[in-house]
Amino acid sequence: MSAGDAAPGIVAIVLVTLATLLIGTWGLRFSRTTSDFLVASRTVAPRLNASAIGGEYLSAASFLGVAGLVLTFGADMLWYPIGWTAGYLVLLVLVAAPLRRSGAYTLPDFAEARLGSRAVRAVCSLLVVAIGWLYLLPQFQGAGLTLRSAIGAPTWVGPVIVGLVVLVNTASGGMRSITFVQAFQYWLKLTALLIPAAVLVAIWLGDGSPGTGSAGAAGDWSVPLAPAGGQGLYVTYSLILATFLGTMGLPHVVVRFYTNPDGAGARRTTLVVLALLGAFYLLPPIYGALGRVYAAELAASGRTDVLVLELPRLMVGGITGDVLTGLVTAGAFAAFLSTSSGLVIAVAGVLSQDVTGRAFGGRRLDGITAFRVGAVLAVLLPCLVAVSAPHVGVAKTVGLAFAVAASTFCPLLLLGIWWRRLTDAGAVAGLAVGGLGSGVAAGITLAWSGDHGWAGVLVEQPAAWSVPLALTTMVVVSLMTARRVPPHTGRFMVRLHTPETLELGRG
Structure with missing residues (x-):
């Protein structure tokens, strides 16, 4: 890649990095206590919190992966953004307000408070770290792809830069600082997709004889999610289940609801998030659709994840193409930074309470120091994996993280909030069954590739069997251990479901 071709990408990445560090440094002045680092002292207003959630939730899979999937497989891939958005509707109705009223800082905090068990807390802590690392991996991989496509850098450069920037921001100011950064990055990502999309659509409308290449196997706009028949139907339903239910189990999503002042604020936040996500997800499919006309060769070469980054130059020449390329590169880099920041906050918060705070010769570190050590551990392992194995599909890895979250924390939260007969033994059994089942399936999927018939389909999309299995196990074991x-x-359930504005009478 020539220096001229790389210049827009370099400028974009430098500007986004500087803006991220400057906003994070500005937010640092508000971070003073452990509560500031973990949950921003529960003072984040709904609109600011919704923008921050949009910033961290719209990850590499949303910015790059959706367009690549539409390019390759057609319109059926729209189940991904539909599911990722609808998951917040489920979260709004069933989880958001009660979870905030629990008074917890993390998912393990909630589990221990609800069930009074250190064993449940330990299992939850392990799962938060595992899901966080699994979700961090595609963010670092996407950063490597972006820098390679935009400036011709080796794939290891992206993970290293994103890891360092995220570590500096999270370790210096925690949740309080990152909230401002993520809110800014949502609007940057929306702008970075919207303006180029408008220009590219205008060019397509004015093109009298656009290309007719098709990336789909049948030259169709709606190639099935999987081979036709029973397998395709299973994959579709499993994908819907994973995305609809996985959202409420993602640690970096759940922790943001602890930052609202009250349960009503958590509900208002979720409503605004639904609007923000709906607006954003209108845009990636446009890139996928245009890619099927102008960039089918990317699918043939297996480079679908870089479609958003390369489409502007394929459709527009000269300075306009360079400017649009710089803009989408800035948005993509912001996506990796914002989502990675949220994940590191969630993982570091759990590690600081359950690992790093007690891991130094029996001497307990203070809360902020333990958090910072946890942030280093949260970044280190997925960054090393991304450097050594850079070729795993971004959207596939994120989909597996959703499946694991749906198979573990979703049943725990639903039953913990709405069913008073849940026991610690039932929770541990369900978490173990769901976590091991979906986790082993995720490991096999990442390690193996190719078509393995029904066995391969069941492993690549485990949610349809792992979620019901985990939920059933929790219920059955809880009934068997009713004592x-x-x-x-009873008191805890009343706390979860009583609005803060309701004054209980005495007597």
């Missing part, structure tokens, strides 16, 4: 229902369950 282990904590004595404080």
Whole structure:
């Protein structure tokens, strides 16, 4: 790649990095206590929080992966953005307000408070770290792809830069600082897709004889998600289940609802998030559709994840193409930074409470120091994996993270909030079954490739069997251990479901 071709990408990446560090440094002045680092002292207003959630939730899979999937497989891939958005509707109705009223800082905090069990807390902590690392991996991989496409850098450069920037921001100011950064990055990502999309659509409308190449196997706009028949139907339903239910189990999503002042604020936040996500997800399919006309060769070469980055230059020449390329590169880089920041906050918060705070010769570190050590650990492993194995599909890895979250924390939250007969033994059994089942399936999927018939389909899309299995296990084991229902369950359930504005009378 020539220096001229790389210049727009370099400028974009430098500007986004500087803006991220400057906003994070500005937010640092508000971070003073451990509560500031973990949950921004529960003072984030709904509109600011919604923008921050949009910033961290719209990850590499949203910015790059959706367009690449539409390019390759057609319109059926729109189930991904539909599911990722609809997951917040489920979260709004069933989880958001009660979870905020629990008073917890993290998912393990909620589990221990609800069930009174250190064992449940330990299992939840392990799962938060595992899901966080699994979700961080595609963010770092996407950064490597972006820098290679935009400036011709080796694939290891992206993970290293994103890891360092995220570590500096999260370790210096925690949740309080990152909230401002992520809110800014949502609007940057929306702008970075919207303006080029408008220009490219105008060019397509004015093109009298556009290309007719098709990336789909049948030259159709709607190639099935999987081979036709029963397998395709199974994959579709499994994907819907994973994306609809996985959202409520993602640690970096859940932790943001602890930052609202109250349960009503959490609900208002979720409503605004639905609007923000709906607006954003209108845009990536446009790139996928245009790519099927102008960039089918990317699908043939297996480079679908870079479609958004390369389409402007394929359709527009000269300075206009360079400017549009710089803009989408800036948006993509912001996507990796914002989502990675949220994940590191979630993982570091759990590590600081359950690992790093107690791991130094029995001497407990103070809360902020333990958080910063946890942030280093949260970044290190996925960054090393991304450097050594850069070729795993971005959207596939994120989909597996959703499946694991749906198979573990979704049943725990639903039953913990709405069913008073849940016991610690039932929770541990369900988490183990769902976590091991979906986790082993995710490991096999990442390690192996190719068509393995029904066995391969069941492993690549485990949610359709792992979620019901985990939920059933929790219910059955809880009923078998009914005497282990904590004595404080009634009081805790009242706390979860009583609005803060309701004054309870005495008597």
